[in-house]
Amino acid sequence: LLETASKRGMDLTASHEAIKIDLLSKIKGIVVAEKYFTDLPEPSKNHQSYGALFNCYCNGKMTEKAETLMEKMKEQKFVSNPLAFNSLMxxxxxGGKPEKVPAVIQDMKANKVMLDVFSYNVWMRSLAALGDIPGVEKILDEMKGDNSVTADWTTYSNIASIYVNAGLKEKAEDALKELESKMDVHRLPAFHFLMSLYGRTGNLTEVYRVWRSLKLACPKTVNLNYLIMIQTLVNLGDLPGAEKCFKEWEADCPKYDVRLPNVLIGAYVKGGEIEKAEAMREQAVSRGAVLNTTTWEIFFNYYFATKQFNISVKCMENAIAATGKRDKNKWTPAQETVESMMTHFEEQRDVDGAENLVQILKKAGSLNSAVYESLIRTYVAAGKKSPDMRQRLETDNLKVNPETEKMLQSIST
Structure with missing residues (x-):
């Protein structure tokens, strides 16, 4: 639409220019977005267009470019609010550089830019990452004394999470009480944080209390509410409670969400109850669930760990096939796992099993020289020929090491 408007001679506003920079970055890449910004007339290079390009750098994790542009924005006095500083922090x-955050805070203060809730929260998380819990508490005290900002439930969920990670469970629960006193009972994410964080403190009683409060505030069956609760109960080892909660959800769910049975499937597999896991999978399918990569990965890991390789290969194939078309990366097992499976087929002289695995990896775009080398050794061990093996290597643009090259010669003739 913006392209059409521009071609028709319509003047784009500053907001439109900023939106276009953002869209160009997402659709055509950062280089195109940069060129568009550079070609803008000087009057159009304002705080909105600069801010849009800056956000592109931050979202693209281009730290050096973001830092350079930030300096230009400060020179132009385009950073009068905390947004750009927050994005940089x-x-x-x-990017694993929490030690750089305090300097940004000092820069904000030096430029008389008021900190907002996000600024304080990310500042606290940065000191927590550096192991400075007393420093985190000083920031909270400073925030409480800052009349321009009010600590809300996100602040206390932030603090509670920091305390949990530091093993300070009593302080974490005090923070959760503050969270509950400040939250809007109609904000479901606040309840989700409460359940998850009480779960991480090991307080099952509080988890159930919050769950009852959530159901009073939101009587409707919401998949995400039940997902968080079931995950929390499983993590606490309350499998009977998780199963009861699951049955309650299943009886009244608006749409069968495979993520919920996946939680129980994972718990059953972890406990060695593979029959219950398989039954849960079939039950989900009968209810119309579309099994996803996570479902099959759970079974793949189990059958691989128990050395049932033929079944694990099938689970791998299903996991790869279940990857959504919109997913940027198709699921594939770790290279060490693939090597272990190929070694098994090699030791068993199982050419068919090895070939099946190779074809699955080929479809997933995960073939490499090591896989072919193991396949060739399997043919040699089984005393079988493969006249087209060299052509397959060339087609896949792969080469094998000199030792395997000799084996390749022997099975190709």
């Missing part, structure tokens, strides 16, 4: 945190 989030970039540092996600």
């Amino acid at each position: 989030a970039l540092y945190s996600k």
Whole structure:
């Protein structure tokens, strides 16, 4: 639409220019977005277009470019609010550089930019990542004394999570009480944090209390509510409670969400109850669930660990096939796992089993030289020929090591 409007001679507003930069980055890449920004007339290079490009850098984890552009934005006095600073701090945190966050906070203060709730939260998380819990508590005290901002439930969920990670369960539960006193009972994410974090403190009684409160606040059956609760109960080892909760959900669910049976399937497999896991999978299918990669990965890991390789290969095939078309990366097992499976077929002289695995990996785009080398050794061990093996290697643009090359010669003639 923006392209059409521009071609028809319509003047794009500053907001439109910013939106276009963001869209170009997502659709055509950052280089195209940068060129569009560079070609803008100077009057259009304002805080909105600069901010859009800056966010593209932050979202793309381009730290150096983000830092350089931030300096230009400060020179132009385009950073009068905390948004850009917050994005930069989030970039540092996600990029494993929490030590850089305090300097950004000091920069904000030096430029008289008021901190908001997000600023304080990311600042606290950065010190927590550095193991400075007293520093986190000082920030909370500073926040409480800042009249321009009010600590909300997200602040206390943040603090509670920090305390849980530090093993300070009593302090975590105190923070959760503050969270509950400040939350809006109609905000489901607040309940989700409460259940999950009480679960991480090991307080099953509080988990059930919050669950009852959630059901009073939201009587409707919401899949995500039940998913969080069942996950929490499983993590606490309350499998009977999780099963009861699952049955309650299943009896009234608006749409059968495979993520919920997956939680119980995982719990059954972990406990060695493979028959119950298989039964749960079939039950989910009978209710119209579409099994996803996670479902099949759970079974794959079990059958691989128990050395039932033919079944695990089938589960692998299903896991790969279940990867959504929109997923950026198709699921594939770890290279070490593939090597172990190929070694098994090699030791068993099982050419058919090895070939089946190779074909699955080929469809997933995960073939490499090591897989072919093991396949060739399997043919040699089984005393079988493969006249087209060299052509297959060439088609897949792969080469084998000199030792395997000799074996290749022997099975190709």
